[in-house]
Structures are given as C-alpha cells and as structure tokens.
Amino acid sequence: xxxxxxxxxxxxxxxxxxxxxxxxxxxxxxxxxxxxxxxxxxxxxxxxxxxxxxxxxxxxxxxxxxxxxxxxxxxxxxxxxxxxxxxxxxxxxxxxxxxxxxxxxxxxxxxxxxxxxxxxxxxxxxxxxxxxxxxxxxxxxxxxxxxxxxxxxxxxxxxxxxxxxxxxxxxxxxxxxxxxxxxxxxxxxxxxxxxxxxxxxxxxxxxxxxxxxxxxxxxxxxxxxxxxxxxxxxxxxxxxxxxxxxxxxxxxxxxxxxxxxxxxxxxxxxxxxxxxxxxxxxxxxxxxxxxxxxxxxxxxxxxxxxxxxxx
Numbered sequence: 001x002x003x004x005x006x007x008x009x010x011x012x013x014x015x016x017x018x019x020x021x022x023x024x025x026x027x028x029x030x031x032x033x034x035x036x037x038x039x040x041x042x043x044x045x046x047x048x049x050x051x052x053x054x055x056x057x058x059x060x061x062x063x064x065x066x067x068x069x070x071x072x073x074x075x076x077x078x079x080x081x082x083x084x085x086x087x088x089x090x091x092x093x094x095x096x097x098x099x100x101x102x103x104x105x106x107x108x109x110x111x112x113x114x115x116x117x118x119x120x121x122x123x124x125x126x127x128x129x130x131x132x133x134x135x136x137x138x139x140x141x142x143x144x145x146x147x148x149x150x151x152x153x154x155x156x157x158x159x160x161x162x163x164x165x166x167x168x169x170x171x172x173x174x175x176x177x178x179x180x181x182x183x184x185x186x187x188x189x190x191x192x193x194x195x196x197x198x199x200x201x202x203x204x205x206x207x208x209x210x211x212x213x214x215x216x217x218x219x220x221x222x223x224x225x226x227x228x229x230x231x232x233x234x235x236x237x238x239x240x241x242x243x244x245x246x247x248x249x250x251x252x253x254x255x256x257x258x259x260x261x262x263x264x265x266x267x268x269x270x271x272x273x274x275x276x277x278x279x280x281x282x283x284x285x286x287x288x289x290x291x292x293x294x295x296x297x298x299x300x301x302x303x304x305x306x307x308x309x310x311x
Contacts, residue, residue: 055196070122071284096264226250
C-alpha cells in the first residue's frame with residue numbers, strides 16, 4: 001500500500017482513504033517529523049531525477065528514455081526507469097520483457113514497489129506500468145502523489161531515475177514532471193510536435209512553476225537540423241514565457257534504431273556504433289555534467305524520505 005505525504009496529496013490530516021478511478025486503491029497520508037526526514041536524507045547520496053516527456057505521442061520518447069538510461073549506465077551510473085505511462089506500458093514491450101507484476105499491483109496493495117522492479121539489459125532496472133488497465137490512466141492527484149512518495153521506501157542504490165511519462169499534458173504528466181529535478185522535452189521537426197512541445201512547456205511553467213527545460217531533437221537528419229529545431233522553440237518561448245531552455249542534443253533518423261526496435265532491444269546495446277547510439281552517448285555525457293541536486297528535488301519534494309540529499 002502506498003503512503004502519500006499529506007502535503008503532496010493535498011489532503012487533510014483526518015482523511016485516510018482516497019477513492020480514485022482505480023477502485024481498489026487506498027492511500028494513507030504519511031505524517032512525519034520533517035526535521036527527522038531531513039536528517040535521514042543527509043545519510044544518502046543525491047539521485048538525479050529526470051522526467052522525459054513530449055507534447056504529443058509518436059516522437060520516440062520511450063526509445064529516448066531507454067537508450068539514455070543505457071548510455072548513462074555504460075558510464076558507471078546506476079540507473080532505473082519508471083514507466084509512468086501508467087495505463088499503456090511501453091518500456092517492457094520495447095525491451096521484450098514480460099513482467100508478472102506492475103505498478104497497478106502496488107496501488108492495489110498486493111505488493112511493494114520493490115517487488116515489481118525488473119533487471120533489464122544494459123544493467124538498468126525497470127519499474128513497469130500496467131498495460132490496458134483503463135483506471136490507471138485516470139488516477140487522482142492523491143494516487144499519483146502516492147506513487148511518487150513510494151520511492152522513499154526503496155533501498156536500491158541509485159544514481160539516476162528516469163521517468164518516462166505519458167505524452168501530453170494530463171495530470172499524471174504534470175505530477176511526474178513537477179516531481180523531477182530535470183525535464184527533458186522530446187520533439188521532432190514537424191509542426192504538431194513543435195506546437196505541442198510549446199504547449200507542454202507553457203503548462204508546466206504557468207501551472208507548475210517549472211522554469212528550466214532540456215530540449216532533445218529526435219529523428220533529425222543531423223545536428224544542424226536539431227539545433228535549428230531548438231532555435232524555433234527557443235524563439236517562441238523567449239517571446240512569451242519566462243523559461244530557460246537548454247539544447248541536450250539531436251538523435252538522428254537512423255535505420256539501425258528501427259532495426260533495434262524490431263528486435264525489442266535498445267540501439268545502444270545491439271548497434272553501439274550506429275549514429276543514433278553515438279548521439280545518445282553524447283547526450284548522456286552532457287547529463288553527467290549537469291549540477292547534482294543540492295536540496296530535495298522537484299516542487300513536490302520528491303524522494304523526501306530516501307533519494308535526495310539535503311545540504
């Protein structure tokens with residue numbers, strides 16, 4: 001059963017059961033001494049929490065999440081992916097995995113979060129989502145907060161958590177992006193992708209207070225095209241929003257990546273010398289140079305109990 005911080009869930013201290021669209025879910029607010037929580041945080045090293053999102057589907061977001069994770073793991077990082085497209089699991093399908101348990105079983109109280117973690121190729125770990133469970137796609141704010149807070153109980157030794165969100169701007173996407181220290185927006189060079197990426201950035205900025213975004217151009221012909229795509233988005237955000245955009249890189253359109261998808265594996269694993277694999281490795285090198293978090297990450301104080309170091 002998930003424990004949700006009462007601040008995260010926006011529930012009163014007397015409210016003990018939250019009824020959401022996932023009918024078997026019961027979430028109990030976690031009421032703790034904040035000073036003791038901070039003391040426990042100082043005993044653990046910081047974890048980099050990265051949300052990978054996109055304004056629309058079909059831009060290769062999940063492929064980006066998997067290959068970034070494996071590229072980071074290849075540099076010696078201990079990496080986990082949370083498949084946060086909660087009702088339409090993608091990560092396990094992409095990697096040819098067959099989980100017996102998933103996040104829906106955690107929400108129903110059948111098992112703990114640690115029970116569903118999968119070992120995946122490349123030395124990474126996966127937290128699988130449910131597939132074809134309609135209730136998982138419409139969780140309440142409290143239920144989303146409960147999933148987030150459950151990570152505080154993990155004992156895994158992590159350096160990086162990558163959250164592969166759903167596409168669009170529904171409440172689960174906003175919750176997970178808000179709970180992360182870094183938001184990577186995946187975009188490709190087509191009008192709808194650019195428009196929807198801007199819409200996502202605008203909502204996250206105006207409604208969630210996020211003001212820094214990393215832009216990754218996917219399916220670009222080359223680095224120049226990727227930079228031109230970044231410039232298009234930057235021009236609009238500079239005009240209408242008070243946000244900071246950084247260019248993470250460009251992943252080229254690559255036949256080897258398509259071959260890897262058909263093999264249900266990651267291109268960085270099966271074709272490590274391919275153009276796309278090299279581009280993912282370059283992006284991972286940039287990520288490793290980002291400043292480590294100095295305080296509890298995310299506006300929801302994500303991982304207050306376990307994962308974020310406080311200085």
